[in-house]
Amino acid sequence: MSLLLARIARTLTTHWIRGLVGALVVLIALIGVSAAAGPAADDFSTPGTESQKALDLFTAHQxxxxxxxxxxxxxxxxxxxxxxxxxxxxxxxxxxxxxxxxxxxxxxxxxxxxxxxxxxxxxxxxxxxxxxxxxxxxxxxxxxxxxxxxxxxxxxxxxxxxxxxxxxxSEQELPVGELVGIGIAIILLWVLFRSKVAMLVTLLGALIGVIMGQMLLAALSKPLGLPSFAAFIATMLGLGAGIDYALLIVGRYREQVARGDSPRDAAAKSAATSGASVVAAGLIVMLAIAGLLVIGIPFIGKLGVGAAIAVGGVVLSALTVLMALIGAFKKWLTPKDPKMVEPSRAFERWGERITARPWLSIAGGVLIMLIFAFPVTQLRLGQPDDGNQPEGKLQRVAYDRLTAAFGAGSNGPFIIAVDTAGGAQAVQADLDKLQQAVAGTRGVGQAAPATPSQDGEMATIFAIPTSAPQDVATSELLDRLRDETIPQATQGTALADKVFVGGAVPTFEDLSDKVASRLPIFILTVIGLSVLLLIMAFRSLWIPLVSAAFNLLSVLAAYGVVVAVFQMGIGAGLVGSDSDVPIVSFIPVMLFAILFGLSMDYNVFLLSRVHEAYNEGDGPRESVIHGMARIGKVILFAGLIMAAVFLAFVTQPDVIGKMMGLGLGLAILIDVLFVRLVIAPAVVTLLGDKAWWLPGWLDRILPNVSLEGHLVEGLDKELTQEHDVPPPTNGHGGGTPERETTGTRD
Structure with a gap:
């Protein structure tokens, strides 16, 4: 793979005009196809649930x-x-x-x-x-x-x-979140590169990738039935991942040029190394998000497919469009001062401190993560109601007026569907008995008499709870009706097993229950595929397993933050939300899929440089120190940028957007600061040489996906043959001179 990426990069940086024209043609074609395709219809069905059975009755008869x-x-x-x-x-x-x-x-x-x-x-x-x-x-x-x-x-x-x-x-809001996130990214990229051109190329490459992903998403929405909300998730994820991927490649390119490589060779090496890492990281993100399909709910599964398409778009752009942009701006991308791209002394010293006391580093990092994760024990799934809308908004005014006039439950009535096949009149007495039982149930404010459909094949009872749609009491009432009231009222009658409680609240409750029941399968699928890909990339057994364990800790920390803010109300006012807001049922699985994938991004970025140093001859501890010196600053800034992009979406008026933005943004910060820069280096140090061990039988059956492309023998041969220079060797089968293993930076 590294050789292929290197060849593509050399071609595009040399013939950058053709590359950019080709990208423009593809973009125009995608715009045309997406405009012709039209939007898809959202599928909110929850197969096999009671609320879905009620909805099916309504669809057929009313x-x-x-x-x-x-x-x-x-x-x-x-x-x-x-x-x-x-x-x-x-x-x-x-x-x-x-x-x-x-x-x-x-x-x-x-x-x-x-x-x-x-x-x-x-x-x-x-x-x-x-x-x-x-x-x-x-x-x-x-x-x-x-x-x-x-x-x-x-x-x-x-x-x-x-x-x-x-x-x-509702009228579309201005893209405040996107604009704020991009603005912060511009500032951070400038601080990192100290170069307007490098900042511009990175940002432009990422934005083109986001646009390509959005156009591809629009073109495939109708054929694949992708939900409209997928565009929001895709924009958020595409911006964050796209900037990170472009940042990694541009940073490596500038590093190679400063070492004396020609622009073409520097582009080839950056594609073969950082580009290969981008491919591996992007694949893990795509696998993790597409894994939502195993949940078994069309809406959630297709959200995952849409987000995976967006990530695929930014990965493709980073390997092609970005390379053409590097070719176009190569004269200005060379650092004026080579020291700007040298390994960071600060992160080298940090690596020395972390690896000097690895057990203490792990214990401290894990303790902090557990503190963030603790509120997850109070997690309650549900659907926030219009009482969480901004004050003065059309829906919030209506919600407050109805609540004051008829009680909060009037905003979320239960619609009870009764299958009366053969005629409602024949079972009128049973219907009256059912209605009276529902009306007398604790938590029901009022229940209207059963109303038959025009064809007489079904009847409907509207029941209004005394509590708000998002309250725990409403969920308890639903369970009470389904488990006690309705079975008892219909036992021995023609209505037994033919009564289904539907409506907005029951639908979301059923969605939550189904998500919870499928969550273990989903988690095992995502972890299994991610670990397998990492084993192939690093030829290591312990690194992928340990990475998966700490990624799970990062996800739990994200859950804890969301619960603390929205349910417990800690800092809720800062994000424009009320307290005691239930967590939207699909938020946990979306957060897991996205965060597990993105955490692996930084894992791949860090470990690929550590493994690279190890293959060059460093010992276990020295390779961690040198890897941290080379990539620590990039990971920190990449994490800050992605967190800024996500956190900017907290400005969305919708509480779902706030949950996604806050959960993803803070989780990325927590993962980068405590897992990637503290726990992971300490773990690799403790593992020693075993960190890069793989059983022989497993090594033989798994394909080899190299992330250290400049160590691939064929790459340096190709580069040196063009310049008639004998390829350097270092005893490791590669073409990069052996570094000094003194425990300090290059």
């Missing part, structure tokens, strides 16, 4: 209960909502809604079954679409928002709204 929905809330700022002038404002707004495209039903807030608050100040109307939630596009919801978001109370009525149609149709 489509408006399975489709997108919204609730319009009208609050009288003057008088009562039933006053003639206020009614006129309400009806005018609903007339606009009824005139909008898409088939829908709109309830009459003043007719039969009207929902008017006891004080007469508020009325609400349910808007239910026959279009499936998976088929909603932002352009479907925006007209509804415009129809309901016009009156701020000046005409006597304040209008607000919430629901899936409102959420998806």
């Amino acid at each position: 489509k408006e209960l399975a489709g997108a929905e919204a609730t319009a809330v009208f609050y009288a700022t003057k008088g009562r909502i039933t006053d003639p002038e206020n009614q006129a404002v309400v009806r005018a707004a609903l007339d606009k809604v009824k005139a909008l495209p898409l088939e829908k039903t709109v309830s009459d807030p003043f007719g039969e079954g009207a929902r008017i608050s006891e004080d007469g100040k508020l009325a609400s109307a349910d808007i239910r679409y026959t279009i499936d939630q998976a088929d909603i596009k932002p352009e479907n919801g925006r007209p509804l928002i415009e129809a309901l978001d016009k009156d701020d109370g000046k005409n006597g009525v304040e209008i607000s709204a919430r629901g899936t149609m409102i959420d998806i149709g």
Whole structure:
């Protein structure tokens, strides 16, 4: 692989104009294909769950209960909502809604079954679409928002709204997170390189990779059925990983040029070494994220596929477009002062301290990680409700108004589907008994009488909890209904095993349960594939196993941080969130997949330089010290950049974006500062020569993936033959002169 990457790099840096033109052509083609493909429909199904069975009944017999929905809330700022002038404002707004495209039903807030608050100040109307939630596009919801978001109370009525149609149709926010992250990355790249051109090439190479990944994602969204949220994850991950990969390659290129290599040879060696590390690291990230497919939930699995595509895009860009950019700017990429790219004395001294007392370093690092991870014991999965939206936002106003008028549970009713195949009238007595049992259940505020569908094949009971959708009490109520109330009320009747509790809250509860049940298989799959790839890359058994163990610790620390902030409220105000917010069910698996992969990135970057020094003749401790001196600063800045990119997404108004940004950002910082720069060097030192040991039988059956490309015999032969220079040897089968093994830097 190293030889192939070296040849590609030499070709692209020599013929950089053709390379950039080719990249432009590919980008234009991707833009055209993505525009023609169109967006895919989101698939939120959770196969085999009770809420899915309820949804299937709705889809077959009462489509408006399975489709997108919204609730319009009208609050009288003057008088009562039933006053003639206020009614006129309400009806005018609903007339606009009824005139909008898409088939829908709109309830009459003043007719039969009207929902008017006891004080007469508020009325609400349910808007239910026959279009499936998976088929909603932002352009479907925006007209509804415009129809309901016009009156701020000046005409006597304040209008607000919430629901899936409102959420998806909300106006797109400016990409504040992306811009902040890029701004911080620019500053850090300048501090690292002290070169505007190096900073520009690194950033440009990464951004082109992100764009390529996004276009590839858009082109494949419809054929693969990728969810719309995949673009958000892909942008976050692509920016962080793309900058890191470009940074590693550009940094190695400048190092090789400063050593006296020609630009073409320096590019070849940087591709063969750092480029090979990027390929290995990128593959691990892609495998880890694509491993979400084993969860068995289409939405989560396809999120993983989308994120893997984005990472593939930035890896491909780093090996091709970035090399062409290096060729274009090679005159300005050479460091003015070679000392700028020499091994870091500070990290050399740090390596000496860490390796001098390895057990103490490991104990201290693990203790800090365990402190961060401790809150994970309080982890509670669920779905944050609109009470977490920013104050003043359309959905938050509607949530607060409904809560004040009808109780918090009115924002998340349970929709109980009853299969009455053969006719609802034949089982009316059983339906009445069921409704009474549900209404009398502790935690149920009210339960409406069973309403049969037009074809009589099913009936629906709306039950409103007394607690908010995200409260623990609501989850307990769901279990109570499913495990006690409904089985007891239907035992011995025609409705036995034909009653299913559905709705938004039960759907997310079922999603959480299914994720939890599949989590062990997912974790074993990701760890197994990652360890196997690392064994092939480093020809080591102990290094991959130890790396996997400490990566798990990094993931637990990330979970702990998210729980501490959002559930326990520690620093929640700093990120614009309330406390006691449940963790979105798919966040833990997404964090695990992404963090496990990205942690392996830094693991590969560090260990490849340590292994390189070891192969050059250093002893176990000296190789760690020299490896740290060569790559420690790069890993630190790469981690700071990626953390900044992720943490910038905390500015997102959506609490899910905040959870992802904070969890990923702080976890990367924790991993880099305590695992990569403290624990890992100490562990490698303790392992000694065994760190690079692999059983002979395993060595023979596994393919060899070299990450130290400049030690590959064929590479230096190719480079030296072009210049008619005999290839240097050092007794290790490579072409790099043997370093002094004095325990200090080169």
